[in-house]
Every structure is written in structure tokens, then in C-alpha cells.
Amino acid sequence: MFSRAYKTVVTAPPLAWVTVFLLVPYLLLFCYSFWSVSPAETIVHSWNLDNYHELLQKPLYWQTLLRSMWIAARVMLFSLLLGYPLAYFLSFYAGKRKDLLYQMVIIPLWVSYLVRAYAWKTILGSDGVLNTLLQYVHVTRHPLDFLLYSPFAVVLTLTHIYTPFTILPIYAALEHIPRNLVEASHDLGATPAQTFWKVIFPLSIPGVVAGATFAFVLSLGDFLAPLLLGGPSGIMISNIVVSLFGAAYNWPLGAAISLGMLMIVVSLLFLSERLEKKWSFS
């Protein structure tokens, strides 16, 4: 129905922009990772594998990557544990309040990351709201140290930020389940609990995979929360990259790590897409 001219006009500009500002930069990331930095702090365009050797040999990078993945995994897990029952409640039990409650889920989603991370910083500090509250009601006598400047703080803050991200795809998937399937299951003798595990949960898996991927991937690459709340024990892989582009000035090495992250993220996305397709039945 649409002429070639129409299709060209519509395709060419975004294609051009995306090529220049997305594809080329990723290719540059690739190129930079093979270059090195000279002692004079300039970037030398000589092709070598030095950066990759460095990454593979120095334990710092591996350890930080693993720690980052562990943090991301916990964020993913807690987001799912907090988010799934809420999504289920919203979809099946909310009745008339559904609309309002849905809005209440998406509002935190779009409120500034910075605002929320900052809020936790003020709450978790040794003079923060939580510590002074606990002392005020005589639950503790001294401020708890581990609350701030620790992986705990990072996991807590990121969970807070990414739980709404997990709720939405799960909710969408649950909403798509025809209610007569639930009735059919009850009709055939299954209790609500059995119905959940045998019918509702399996059909919601694509949403769970999407939400989990989101939480994991975005947490993995996060550098702001660690900077604000992580302290020395909460450094994540992106913080290393940030310093390589800042004070530690080694762009090529930073590019190599970024490329590695990009590869990990893309593989996870690919995997999650396969899983979603496998578990989608409509």
C-alpha cells in the first residue's frame, strides 16, 4: 500500500541518525578497546590486545565484575519477590482501586533516580533518619554502620528503584491471562494456590523474564548508587570505568571493560528474548 518513496522518506532519516549516533559509537567502543594510552596521556591508535590481557590477568577486574553481578542478582531477586505479589494483587484482587493503584506504581518509576538515591542516603547515614529513629525508640544504642557505604545500601537503593520496573511487565502479563482459565481451573478442582502455580504463574513467565532482565541489566551497569552509597566495599564495575575515563585516564581500557559489559548485556537480552518466546502461548 505504501509507495517506495514513502517508505524511503520514513526510513532514511532515523536510519541515518541511529547509524551515526548509535552504531558508529558502539563500533568506536570496539576500536578504542584495542588501542592504548601513551605516557603523555594521549590516545595512541595502535592496535593491540593489551587491554584484554590486563582485564584477564588482574584480579581486580574479575572480582569487581563478579561482585557487581552478585549485587545485580540480589536486586533482581528482591525486586521479583517484592514486585510479583504486588502485580498479582493488582491484577486479580484490586477491583475498583486498580486504576489508582496502578498509577501509584508508575509514579515512583519516573521520579528522578537521583531524588530516590539521595533519599536513601539521608535515611541510612549514621545521623540519618533510620539510625536516629532506632536509637530514639531504644532498639539500638549506637548507629548501625553497615546501613550506609556498603553493598547493602547499594542493593537496597537499587531494589527500591527497580522494583516498579519489574512490576510493570509482570502486571501486563497477568492482565493478559483470560479470567475464564482461572475459573476453569477452579471448576476442575484446583484450589486458588494450585491454580496459581499450575496456570497463572506459567502464563506470566514472559513478564517475569522481562522484569528480571531489566532489573539485572540496569543494576549491573549502575555507577551512581555505588558512588553515593557504596563506599569502598560497594564499588561496582562501572565505577572502575568511570574512573578510567576520569582521573585514572585510560580510555582504551575503559572502552574494553564497557565493550565487555555491552557483550554481557546483549547476550542476556538475547537469552531473555528466547526464554520469553518459549514461554509465550497466545
Place this chain on the structure above:
Amino acid sequence: MELFVSGAPTNVPRSHWLLIHAAAVFAFLYLPIVILILYSFNGQGVGGFPPHHLTFDWYRILFADDLIWDSVLNSLQVAFAAMAISLAFGIPAALALDRAQFPGKALFRRLVLLPLILPGIITGLSLLMLFNLTGTKLSLMTIILGHGTALISVATTEVFAGLQKLDRAQEEASLDLGANYWQTFWRVTMPNLKLPIIGAALLIFTLSMDEIAVSFFLIGRDNTLPLEIWGRLRRGITPEINAVSTIIFMFSLITIVVWYRLRVRAEGSAEVGIELIEPTS
């Protein structure tokens, strides 16, 4: 159709645990923000419990703070410019994905949607390398380019969803009645896309105003609001930051509620996230 009526599974005992869990999660999501707002009025500063000495002092200081106002102005410029870019390229991208077949379409789709799920640092750094190689100086312009690029995906997904709902027969009718493609686009297609586009614009604006991860790497001399706040945070926390955060929260709240209402009007329900579980073909 009765198949999709939502509501409690009929005749099944209400679950108290679910209700308690839901309330707890909502508390978890909102309490930190409520505390933050509360303490913006606390004369004693950011921490401590209980808060006393309620005051507007911090807001007064905030409004006299020139640097903050400069950064707000910068952020607004960036947001509007980014909105223009994202829509200008995102709308055709949605049309292309909906209607055209071309080699590399799958790659194109993935590239466009990637910034939505990629950690901002990767998008920011890769663009930084581009600017470095081409000798472009970092400034508000580079931030605009960064936001515009990253947020094309928002425009594309919203408009694409709107296109899926569009009845193809309307456009065919227009062509049949003698209008050419350009006229059909403006007279038939665009009016149907009005609501998704406005929704996308609102979303892009809000996200740009709050954006920090990509901006972090592309910043020149002039700060955007989030980066200005960030800079101060590195130096120490003051309730002035609570005040500005409260105001940011209020604006986001209003914007999102308006966006939601528009989306509901456009599509009957505001299912966000659906594009994340159904790979758009």
C-alpha cells in the same frame, strides 16, 4: 467480552497476606520520598529523628540560589531540544518499523530500542568517544544529542503502539478518495497519533529533565539540574537538596499523572511495559 474481566477470582476467599504485602511494598516505595519531603521542612537539617522546627528556610535559600536556576534553565533547553530530536526521528522510525521492509530492519529495531534497557554509562561513553574522535567540544549541545538519541526509543515505542491500534482501512480510504501519501499522513495518520505523541513528548521531557547517567559523560561547562545537584552531593548533603528534590518530585508527579490520563484516553488502559514482553515484530 467477559473473558478479560479483571477482579478477584470469583468466590475465592480474600487473601489477607497479599493485601499486607502490597501495602508493605507501597510503603517501601513511598516512605523514603515522604521522609525526604518532610525533612525539607526540618529546621534541624537532613537527618535526626524526630523532625522538629518546621520551616520554609531551605526553600528560601533554594530560590535565591543562582546556580540552581542556571542549571534549571539549561535542563529546560536540553529537554525541549531533546524532545524535538526524539520526536523528529522517533516518529518516522515507528512508521518505518510498522510499514517498511528493508535489509537490516531487525538490527535497526534492536538498535533503536537498545538505549531503553542499556545502562546509561554505555550509551554515554560510546557517544563520548564519537565526540572525542570528531573533535567536538563537550557542551549542552552534546548533552542534547545524547538525550535525543537515547530517548528516540521512547518516542518510537509509544508511536508504534499507537500505529498498531490504527485502523489501516482509514488510510486506504483516504488514498482511495484521492489524497496522496503526504496529505493522508497529515489528515488521517497524524490526528490518530496525537495522543501517543503528546504522551511520548511528556515522557521524554520528564526523562530528560531527570537524566544523569548519559549526561555525566557528555557535560561541558554548563550543568543540567541533576548534575548540579550531583556536584553538591559529592560535597555534602544539605536540606536545600531536599527542597529541590521535593519540587522535582512534585513536577514529576503531575507530569506522570497527566501522561497516564492521556494514555488511558488513547488506549483504554495505560499498559506500560507491554512492549517489553512482546518483541515488537
Place this chain on the structure above:
Amino acid sequence: MTAPTLLSIRGVAKTFGRNAVLRDISLEIAEGEFLTILGESGSGKTTLLRIIAGFETATSGELWMGNDRLDHQPPYRRRVNTVFQHYALFPHLTVEQNVGYGLRVAKRPESEIAERVAEALDKVKMTSHAKKKPSKISGGQQQRVALARALVNRPRLLLLDEPLSALDANLRRQMQVELKSLQREVGIAFVFVTHDQEEAMVMSDRIALLRSGELEQVAAPREIYGRPATAYVAQFIGHTNLLKGEVRGGVVSCGPLVWQTSLPDGPILFSLRPEHVRLAAGTTAAASAIRIRGQVLHQAFHGATELIRVQCSDGLIFVARIPGGSGVQSEVDLEFSAADAIPVRESPERA
């Protein structure tokens, strides 16, 4: 009713907000019978079915199955199974797994499940499709699977919610026959909901006609057709002529028509089936026949028969069913026997 009562519906009523969908329904369903709940949309038939299944709670009234009070039990404890209107097959399970669902949930041993599932699939002729997912089979096939899935649990009562409405006409007729013989074979009571009166007549042992939440008549098809209780029943099932008149002193007068009767005095309403109105033969009527003359308005050819609309005096319009291929003039003499005019009650509008 010779068979014992299986399900006793006593004074069941259901209100949604201010909308009274069911009012005071009392009905006894016998073991092994094929009962159809017939009604237009909005009559409450689906609601009644859902109350029996357990998906809705009655606002008042009781359901008893033997000595068990049913209406307080959730659906998963009732020995009742449902075939849903859109089948409601689980998309993530194969045909086999769908059919075995109820047995698995009841934690029956795997060997028993395999055996019973195979038997059920064989009964509905879906054995060769056992390993397929619902999205890969046709609507008619999905319907059979839904049937097997319900029956395999050996319920005491099977509910069917307009299961044939999504099928095309030929398939529908075929399924009607199959369903009926299946019911005979398994011997379980079937409660079938439909709006199609022909379907109800073909399949049922008894029909319960529902109008605006109340039962108009509950009877076997022949009786409900031959002896309709009200004007609504007479009009809903098959075609009829409704004649309004007055009885005085043993004589009925309906407009120009007059005949002897033993009915008591007062206003009267008759239902006269078109097949009992024939073209008059000969110049004079027989003793018990009533004649009327009129203009033919319209003639509709139905193959074996024809339906003609005749305008008579006093604004009376008669519909008569005559053998197909009868040539008719523009003016005809119609004739019927007084005995074929069945008195029926009025069907007042319900709030």
C-alpha cells in the same frame, strides 16, 4: 419425574447492584437428565449456570445436592464440571495435559490418569491430537477437548455454557447429535445453556425457559411446544398465532371468530400453531372447524412447507403453514379446529 433428584435449586435469586438478574428460581434437576436452560440474552441463564458452578454466589436461596448444601462451597469442591463457552483450554498445556488436569490436581496415580485420559480422548475422538497444544487445533476440536476435560473427572453434573455457539451451522448440527448420544452413553445429568430454541428442542429431555430472571415454563419439548403455558413460551418456541378474546356464557369471541367452549367466563388468550391452520377445503366448514377469509400478504417458501401471512377482518393477521408448492390465490379461506387453540397466560413485562 421418575429419576431421583440430583440438584435442588431452591428460591435462588441474584442481584447485581440494583439489577435483579434472577428472581426466585426453584428447579429440580434429575439424575441422568438432559436439561436445557433456554432464554434470550439478559434472561439470566448464564448467571444461573455460574451459580450452580460456583463462580457466582446467589443473593438468596439454596443449592442442594443430595444432603450437601452446595452454595456455600467454592467451585473446586463441587462435584460439578463446566464446559465453557470459549472452551478455556490452558494454552501452555497439551491436549492430554489439559484433559488430565483435574485428575492431577486431585493427585490420582499417574497410571490411572493415563488410562482415564486415553479413554476420555477416545470418547470425543481426539486421540490422535493428544500431544498438540490448543493453538494448533480447530474450534470444533477444542470444544471436544473441553468436553473430555470436564467428563474425565466423572462429575455428578455437567454444565455446558453455550458450547456450540461459536461453531458454524453444519458443525453445530453434528455436535448436537454427538453431544446427545454422549450424554446417553455416560449417563451423567447435563445442564445445557442456549438461546437457540431449535437446539433446545432437539437435545433436551426437559427445557427450562427463562425470561427476565424467572422461569416461564419447565417441561419436555413436546409438552412445551404443544401446551405452552404463556404467550411468551408460545412465541419463543416455534411460531404461533396469538388470539385475544372474551368468553361469555360458553362462547368464545375473538373478533369475528366465534366458537363453543367449556372455559370459564373472562378475557382469554389463545395460542394457535401455524401448522394447525389449513387451507379450507369444500364450501362449508365441518362442525368443529372455524373458518375465516382473508387476503394473502406474504408467502415464504421453506422447502417442505410454506408460511403464509393472511390479513383478515378486524385487523387479525393469521400465519398458516401449508404444504410446499401449494398454489394460493390472493384471497383464501383458512380453517382450524377449536381444540388446537390452546389457552395461554399473559406474559406481562417484568421490571
